[in-house]
Amino acid sequence: MEIERLYPLPNPDSQPYWDGLRDRRLMLQQCADCGTIRHYPRPVCDQCYSMEVDWTEASRRGTVHSWSVSHHAFHPSFKADLPTTFVTVDLEENVRLVGILRDPEVTLSIGMPVQVGFEDAADGAFSIPVLFAA
Amino acid sequence: MSDGLFEKGAITGIGETAYTRGSGKSDTALPMEAALKAIADAGLSPKDIDGVVPYASGSTVAEDFITNLGLPDLRYSATTPLGGASCVAGIQAAVSAVATGLANHVLIPIGRNGYSGSRIGNRVQQMPQFRTIGEYEMPLGTLAPAQLYSHMARRHMELYGTKSEHFAKIAMNGRKHAAMNDNALRQAPMSLDDHQSSRMIADPLRLFDCCLESDGGAAVIVSASERAKDMASKPAYIMGVAEGHPDSPSAITQRPDITTLGTAKAAPRAFGMAGITHSDIDVAEIYDCFTYIVLCQLEDLGFCKKGEGGDFVSSTSFGFDGDLPLNTHGGLLSQAHIVGMNHVVELVKQLRGDAGAAQVKDARIGLVTGYGDMGDGTVAIMRS
Numbered sequence: 001m002e003i004e005r006l007y008p009l010p011n012p013d014s015q016p017y018w019d020g021l022r023d024r025r026l027m028l029q030q031c032a033d034c035g036t037i038r039h040y041p042r043p044v045c046d047q048c049y050s051m052e053v054d055w056t057e058a059s060r061r062g063t064v065h066s067w068s069v070s071h072h073a074f075h076p077s078f079k080a081d082l083p084t085t086f087v088t089v090d091l092e093e094n095v096r097l098v099g100i101l102r103d104p105e106v107t108l109s110i111g112m113p114v115q116v117g118f119e120d121a122a123d124g125a126f127s128i129p130v131l132f133a134a
Numbered sequence: 135m136s137d138g139l140f141e142k143g144a145i146t147g148i149g150e151t152a153y154t155r156g157s158g159k160s161d162t163a164l165p166m167e168a169a170l171k172a173i174a175d176a177g178l179s180p181k182d183i184d185g186v187v188p189y190a191s192g193s194t195v196a197e198d199f200i201t202n203l204g205l206p207d208l209r210y211s212a213t214t215p216l217g218g219a220s221c222v223a224g225i226q227a228a229v230s231a232v233a234t235g236l237a238n239h240v241l242i243p244i245g246r247n248g249y250s251g252s253r254i255g256n257r258v259q260q261m262p263q264f265r266t267i268g269e270y271e272m273p274l275g276t277l278a279p280a281q282l283y284s285h286m287a288r289r290h291m292e293l294y295g296t297k298s299e300h301f302a303k304i305a306m307n308g309r310k311h312a313a314m315n316d317n318a319l320r321q322a323p324m325s326l327d328d329h330q331s332s333r334m335i336a337d338p339l340r341l342f343d344c345c346l347e348s349d350g351g352a353a354v355i356v357s358a359s360e361r362a363k364d365m366a367s368k369p370a371y372i373m374g375v376a377e378g379h380p381d382s383p384s385a386i387t388q389r390p391d392i393t394t395l396g397t398a399k400a401a402p403r404a405f406g407m408a409g410i411t412h413s414d415i416d417v418a419e420i421y422d423c424f425t426y427i428v429l430c431q432l433e434d435l436g437f438c439k440k441g442e443g444g445d446f447v448s449s450t451s452f453g454f455d456g457d458l459p460l461n462t463h464g465g466l467l468s469q470a471h472i473v474g475m476n477h478v479v480e481l482v483k484q485l486r487g488d489a490g491a492a493q494v495k496d497a498r499i500g501l502v503t504g505y506g507d508m509g510d511g512t513v514a515i516m517r518s
Contacts, residue, residue, distance in 0.1 A: 006272045014269060040270045040385060066292070066392060068284035069337035070276065078275035083337075086276045088285050088387045096387050098271050110292045121273065128274050 005077040005122045014041040016055045021127040024118045026058040028093055039095035060116040061134060062089040065096060067108050087131050089114055099129035106133045138407045143229035144362035144369035145516065146239070147176025147355035148479045153317050153470030155249040157349035161193045164245030164351030166202050172353040173203075177366025178239060181206055183355075185237030187224040189244040189473065190215035191261055199241065210237035215263065217506025218421055219377065219396075220244075221475045222514045226375045228356035238357065244475045245351025263507045266384035279423065280344050282386055282508060284336040287426035290393045291338060294441040298338060300448065301425035302329035304460075305342045305467055307452040308422060312464025314454075314491040319346055320468040343425040345466035352475035354482070370482045370516040373499070374408030376400040380509035389509065395427075397434035397503060397511025404501075404513035405436070412437055415515075416497040417484045418458060419477035421505040422465040431503055434511065454492040462492040474504045478514070485518040 010018045013029075017040075020027030030037045031045035032052035044051055065088040073079040085101035087108065099116060101108070113134035121128045149171025151157070151164055159167070165188070173180055180203035186196045188211075196211035210231045214223035221244060228240035264272075267282065276282060290296050305324060312318035324342065332341040362369035378399030382388040405411070412435075420435075422428045429443040437458070438446035452460035463469045463480035470476060483489040484497045497518070504512040 006268075006275075006277065008269050008273045010269075040266055040388060042266075065387075066285040066289035068276070068281060068288055069334070070281050071334040071337065072280075073275070074278035074281065075275070081275060084275055086274065086281065086285070088392075098274060098276065098387050100274055110289065126273065 013043050017041050026060050026116055027055045028058050030054045030056045037093045059092045062091040064108055064112040065090045099131040102130045103132045139229045140407050141359055141371050142233035143356050144359050144371045145354050145482050146357040146362045146365045146369050147172040148482050149353045150479055151351040153348055153350040161246050165194050165243040168245055168351035168353035169241055169243040172355050175367050176355045182239050183241045185210035185231050185240030187212050187227050187242045192246055216510040218474050219504035219506040219510040219512040221478055222504035222512035223377045225514050229372055232358040240356045243353035244473050247349045248471055249347040249349050280339050281336040283424055284339045286392050287338050296444040300444040301343050302326050303447050304425040304428045305329050308461050308465040308467040311462050311492050312468035315464050318464040318469040345423045345471045348470035350470050350472050352472045352479050368486045370485045372516050374404040374515040376403035377512045383509050386508050395434050395509050395511045397431050400511045400513045401435045404515055408515040414499050415501050417494045417500040418460050419481045419502040421474045421503045422467050427505055454494050459494045477502050
């Protein structure tokens with residue numbers, strides 16, 4: 001049996017985010033009325049309730065908020081990547097992002113600066129954020 | 135603080151199937167078997183059941199209970215889609231219904247083949263409450279609760295010095311109680327070494343920090359308090375019940391404070407409604423999908439301050455004869471994962487004095503929690 005990877009299912013709220021990753025740009029939603037940046041993509045600004053959205057390119061700079069190292073794959077398609085370090089990052093834009101650490105030598109700590117990069121997944125079907133020590 | 139639902143309802147019947155890994159029964163048969171046992175325990179006939187709160191993430195709906203149990207006039211049905219917090223949220227819904235006269239006897243059933251049927255890695259992808267992480271986190275390979283929750287545990291450890299040994303104490307306590315319980319999957323003793331050498335699943339969570347996947351069913355009946363006193367079994371009166379949701383509940387990583395659960399919002403409401411303090415609690419059945427989640431709930435419930443969970447765990451004895459008897463049935467970690475309905479059933483047994491070898495002496499007031507969907511918390515406080 002062919003093992004299918006888990007694919008994102010972009011919708012009108014999230015398409016620009018996934019398109020951005022493919023184009024090597026980290027795109028975030030920004031409220032067109034009050035300017036608040038939000039993530040993950042969603043239809044309403046929880047600060048002013050506007051549904052008008054702009055997209056802004058993020059700095060790709062952030063710091064470590066927390067992390068986890070997976071030693072067990074809960075889906076067979078991720079088994080080859082084990083162990084995998086997933087890092088929750090506080091971006092400079094005041095939102096969070098999860099990426100896979102691609103700097104195996106680094107010892108993580110809260111507040112450590114990191115930089116967001118990009119990587120193709122599932123034979124180029126989509127791209128994901130990855131992280132390096134800054 | 136509003137009296138709200140204070141002692142408006144009581145749990146008047148409890149039922150459990152055998153907890154196994156390979157039930158040989160269907161996903162519909164398990165909640166039905168538990169329901170029939172709970173109805174019989176209450177001294178009722180299925181014809182008396184006029185309310186049902188089925189498990190929202192399960193495979194049975196209210197109509198299945200009408201069909202199988204021949205319910206003649208189901209007047210109230212609802213679901214409480216809070217994952218592992220659903221069962222206690224179901225109690226809140228049921229008490230609301232009996233308090234207002236919408237229904238007389240509400241059945242809250244649960245059951246599934248959580249081991250031999252669809253397992254957790256598959257189930258979560260199909261739940262709408264996981265849609266957000268399904269799109270943004272799962273495609274990276276972080277999809278199971280152990281992976282998602284470990285970010286909370288890691289930050290707690292880094293900020294507050296919480297240690298894996300604290301988690302171990304919670305796991306060992308559950309195992310000790312499971313070994314005293316005939317209907318528990320894990321009976322072999324667990325030492326600190328056993329815990330520390332169990333394989334890493336999602337660092338910092340080891341195998342023995344994770345709950346079991348199991349097959350089984352459990353159910354309770356909630357009736358109006360004025361009816362309860364004349365029923366077949368000793369009622370457990372519901373003094374306080376509440377649910378709470380964390381900010382940004384749809385993804386842990388987007389939450390302002392990832393070390394605080396919805397429990398922190400629910401607990402003051404439940405304690406306020408009950409009109410009691412923490413020192414009044416004789417026994418606590420705390421939802422234990424992961425050891426860390428117990429430690430975090432002890433803080434969010436107010437047994438200690440945020441960040442002091444590690445020290446509190448170290449300095450408190452949790453045995454049935456200890457300072458704060460905890461998960462006296464073995465919990466999800468060592469009895470079985472029955473989505474916390476096994477915790478509700480155990481609390482009622484404790485308050486009846488029917489809890490067997492792990493009976494807490496003179497247990498009069500107890501607390502049960504639910505926790506689910508990455509942060510929703512529910513709390514119920516009951517008395518005998």
